Structure formats: structure tokens, C-alpha cells
Amino acid sequence: MHIAQVRDWSEGPRYITVDDAPAPSDNEIQLRVLATGLHQVVRSRASGQHASSGSLPHNVGIDCVGRDVATGKLYYCSWMKPRFGTFAEVITVPRAVVHLLPDTIDPVAFAGSVNPAMSSWLALTQRTSNLPEKYTVLILGATSASGRIAVHVAKTLGAGKVIGVARDEAALAKMEGLDEYIVQKDPITDTDFSQVVCDVVLDYVYGDLALHVLSTVNIQRPLQYISIGVLSRKEVAIPPGLLRSRDITIRGSGPGAIPMPVVLQEVKKLVPAVTKLDLLEAHSVPLKDIEEAWRDKSLAGKGRLVFIP
Missing domain, CATH: 3.90.180.10 (Medium-chain alcohol dehydrogenases, catalytic domain)
Incomplete structure (x- = not known):
């Protein structure tokens, strides 16, 4: 054969x-x-x-x-x-x-x-804890294959609201299941996350986008950030002051974590x-x-x- x-x-x-x-x-x-x-x-x-x-x-x-x-x-x-x-x-x-x-x-x-569905399924079932009912999910890299199906996986697992983030506004606008979307701008720091309140970040991008989200998203309740993929550059420096000043839990989801x-x-x-x-x-x-x-x-x-x- x-x-x-x-x-x-x-x-x-x-x-x-x-x-x-x-x-x-x-x-x-x-x-x-x-x-x-x-x-x-x-x-x-x-x-x-x-x-x-x-x-x-x-x-x-x-x-x-x-x-x-x-x-x-x-x-x-x-x-x-x-x-x-x-x-x-x-x-x-x-x-x-x-x-x-x-x-x-x-x-x-x-x-x-x-x-692709497995990535968000494992992240939400195994790498989060004590999520509230009808929790809100922010997906970075929402127009990727894994990001697209993550929208539906999150809803299946109890999410009440899903917000997608990507560069392609036309693709975001056509995606079924998204409650809101944010277009990633260039430079990334021009993207406004200050009004976003969420419980979980599923990140398929990493890099500067991840740092900008963690630094500027509206923290009204504990935020659980999960790194799943790397569509951007592979390294980013997270200032220690950011971790001390915001109620953020950072985890990864992959074969070594589960x-x-x-x-x-x-x-x-x-x-x-x-x-x-x-x-x-x-x-x-x-x-x-x-x-x-x-x-x-x-x-x-x-x-x-x-x-x-």
C-alpha cells in the first residue's frame, strides 16, 4: 500500500x-x-x-x-x-x-x-476555571480556521457572547456566530480594546496583539488568557507591572499542558x-x-x- x-x-x-x-x-x-x-x-x-x-x-x-x-x-x-x-x-x-x-x-x-475545533475545546474545558454563566470570549485571529470554528465551539460550551478580532473586516463581517468584531489596525496600538469586557481570551496570534489586549482590555472581572497558536512573531515581553496591576491569569493550551x-x-x-x-x-x-x-x-x-x- x-x-x-x-x-x-x-x-x-x-x-x-x-x-x-x-x-x-x-x-x-x-x-x-x-x-x-x-x-x-x-x-x-x-x-x-x-x-x-x-x-x-x-x-x-x-x-x-x-x-x-x-x-x-x-x-x-x-x-x-x-x-x-x-x-x-x-x-x-x-x-x-x-x-x-x-x-x-x-x-x-x-x-x-x-x-481545529479541538484547540478551542481543550482550551475552554481544560485550561479555564470557574467561568460565569454565559461568559464572554474574545478570539484573537478569529478568521483563521481554528478561530472560525472556535466561535461555534465556545457557544456549544456555554459562552453567551463571542467577540472576534482579525485584520480582515470583510471576512469578520461574514462570520456566523460572532456577536461583535474588532478590526485589528496597523499599528496594533491603534486598535481600541478599552470598551471590551470579557472572561476568556483565546489567542491564535500572540505577539504584539496579545500584549496590547492584555494591557488595554477593560478588566471588570477576572480575565483568563489562553495562548493556543502563534500567527505572529513568537516572542513578546510582558512587563511585570502588568501582571501585578491587572486580574489576569495566563495559561497555554497544547499537548504539553494537557x-x-x-x-x-x-x-x-x-x-x-x-x-x-x-x-x-x-x-x-x-x-x-x-x-x-x-x-x-x-x-x-x-x-x-x-x-x-
Whole structure:
């Protein structure tokens, strides 16, 4: 069968032939992969820059939508085991890491949506505490894929108000689910957050925007800031006086911040929730074309990139 595999961290994945997937044991299931998403964490792992990258050769992919070879039932699979990858034609995995899906789900759209949704789901369920009822969420980088679906995840998890922040006013205006939006200006310090009162900040940008928000947002009640992504520069200096003068709790949300057993338990709750959300727009590419598509930056404007064996 064919898989995508990295043999040199600097070269990206190759489409190669390997032995067929092993037959499943009683505690395993064999899936014929229908769609597998190219998430940011997948790129990071495939470049050797992620804590879970493991050693070479590296098999690409962490999740997929596939059909049980034996029964034809549709499943979502998520597994970050070293040397395991979902960019393959067939995979054999423990039954504990697969989740049954309605047969009406679009495999491509679902494969492109679950991982982005997981970022905000884990941030809100595992990295916040004692949120009030109908809490308010401020999303930095709201027009990114993860930011878009975070709007709906937050509402699902009890948010009463969601405010989006991004540079693209036209895109913000078209987003469903936002109660308000703020257009990020240049320079960032011209963006006015002084009237914003919120309980949680979900940050997919970081950098100067994060510092400006933490410095100027209207603190009328405790604020919980959660760093999830880095679309801006990676470092910012937070003055100690800021931390002493404002009721702010700063946390990060990612693989190192949340134990894997907890992540697996939350995925069980997340998957059925995502089946009820508006899924992200996704663009499918044959797995055999991965070497070219991996480097094609023009595909980023077509929605989430999903590979189909």
C-alpha cells in the first residue's frame, strides 16, 4: 500500500510503497482511510519541530475519517503515537482511538474540522476555571480556521457572547456566530480594546496583539488568557507591572499542558459535538500528489487542505 513518509526533516514527505497494514487483533480495528487533514501540528511534526515528532522515518498524519474494512461503518480516528501516520490507504489502530460517525457526514469536511475545533475545546474545558454563566470570549485571529470554528465551539460550551478580532473586516463581517468584531489596525496600538469586557481570551496570534489586549482590555472581572497558536512573531515581553496591576491569569493550551489520557477523553465528547456544527470549508488533494501539494502555498486560500488516498 501507499503512505506519506518523511525520511529527511528538511525535505518534506514522500509518497512511498510499504507493506500492507497488519490484520487487526480483537482490540483493534482496520480502517480504509477516506480523508486525512493537513493541520499545523501535522506540518510541525513532519519537520521534526514538534515534541511528538519522534525519530526518522516519520509517518505523516495524526487523524482521519475512515471506514471499517470489516463492517463499512464510518469512524473518526485520532492518534499521535510515534511512527504511526494517517496519511495512508489503510490503518490498523486500537478501538479506543476511533469514534463512530453518522454515515451522512462529509468525510473531507469533517477531517478538516475536528483538529481545529479541538484547540478551542481543550482550551475552554481544560485550561479555564470557574467561568460565569454565559461568559464572554474574545478570539484573537478569529478568521483563521481554528478561530472560525472556535466561535461555534465556545457557544456549544456555554459562552453567551463571542467577540472576534482579525485584520480582515470583510471576512469578520461574514462570520456566523460572532456577536461583535474588532478590526485589528496597523499599528496594533491603534486598535481600541478599552470598551471590551470579557472572561476568556483565546489567542491564535500572540505577539504584539496579545500584549496590547492584555494591557488595554477593560478588566471588570477576572480575565483568563489562553495562548493556543502563534500567527505572529513568537516572542513578546510582558512587563511585570502588568501582571501585578491587572486580574489576569495566563495559561497555554497544547499537548504539553494537557495529559494525553485527558485529551482522549475529551475527544470522545468533541467528536459528536462537531457533527452538529457548521464544518469548515475543505479542499481535497489525492495523496499521490502530496510532494507537490505540500509546497504549494496557493492551496492555503482554498480552505482546509485534506488528503484523500
